[in-house]
Amino acid sequence: MTLRKYQHDMLMHIINTPRCGVFASMGSGKTRAVLEAISMLEVLEPVLPVLVVAPLRVAKSTWPAEIAKWPTLEHLRCAFIGGSVKERRAALDTQADVFTTNYENIPWLVDHFKDKWPYRMVVLG
Secondary structure (H helix, E strand, O other): OOOOHHHHHHHHHHHHOOOOOOOOOOOOOHHHHHHHHHHHHHHHOOOOOEEEEEOHHHHHHHHHHHHHHOHHHOOOOEEEEOOOHHHHHHHHOOOOOEEEEEHHHHHHHHHHHOOOOOOOEEEEO
């Protein structure tokens, strides 16, 4: 399934505008547009790994489901950073392209990585 016109506009805005924002209503296809942009940007420059920070349910379910749903995105590997400290560390050890977590885990991530932040791109959802 191809992107809708407004999703294509979102995608192009992300690609052409570093440090940008995309503001659209729930269910408008933002997640797919962002994932398509990540996929396209990776061809142009190294943007992986990406950290996605979103509400818990969205980080845990929506982002992985969107990657699995679209054939153009199935090459992206996703890992959820959540749960116990042991589970979070295990997620960080996976070979993922897109790491998702919830806002409550940001202080832990910053403390864990200190000055060695591994993410080339951060998406706030």
